[in-house]
Amino acid sequence: MLITTTQNIEGYRITQYLGPVFGEVVAGINFIKDFKAGLSNFFGGRSATYENELLKSREDALREVSERAAIMGANAIVGVAVDYEVLGVNNGMMMIIVSGTAVKFE
Numbered sequence: 001m002l003i004t005t006t007q008n009i010e011g012y013r014i015t016q017y018l019g020p021v022f023g024e025v026v027a028g029i030n031f032i033k034d035f036k037a038g039l040s041n042f043f044g045g046r047s048a049t050y051e052n053e054l055l056k057s058r059e060d061a062l063r064e065v066s067e068r069a070a071i072m073g074a075n076a077i078v079g080v081a082v083d084y085e086v087l088g089v090n091n092g093m094m095m096i097i098v099s100g101t102a103v104k105f106e
Contacts, residue, residue: 001066002076002105009076009105018072018102023065026095027057028088054094058082061098074102 008014061082069077080100087093 001069001074003062003066003080003100004076004078005080007079009078012105014076014078014103014105016104018069018074018104021065021069021072021074021077021100021102023061023063023068023098024095025057025061025064026087026093027053028093054084054096057094057096058098061096065098065100069100069102072102074104076103076105077101078103 002009065077065080077100080098083097083099085095085097087095
């Protein structure tokens, strides 16, 4: 599955627009991760704990959007955007949404 943030695929022709497609992941941040991230915040520096959770969640959302596009018969997703939100009690959840347009190209 070709995934691109652009609206077209250079050197190829989009033959069919199949519609919008989404991949969503909601990840909980547990107490241990919060504690480790808090130490990074207190002492300075980057929080590898949150960065790793964010990376894994984004990869999961990309995999999900690819699977959904494939079910629609697509071989590419164009115009991809990735959105992040923090939600839940005490901001204890992170939501990643990947959206785009499922297409067929040749």
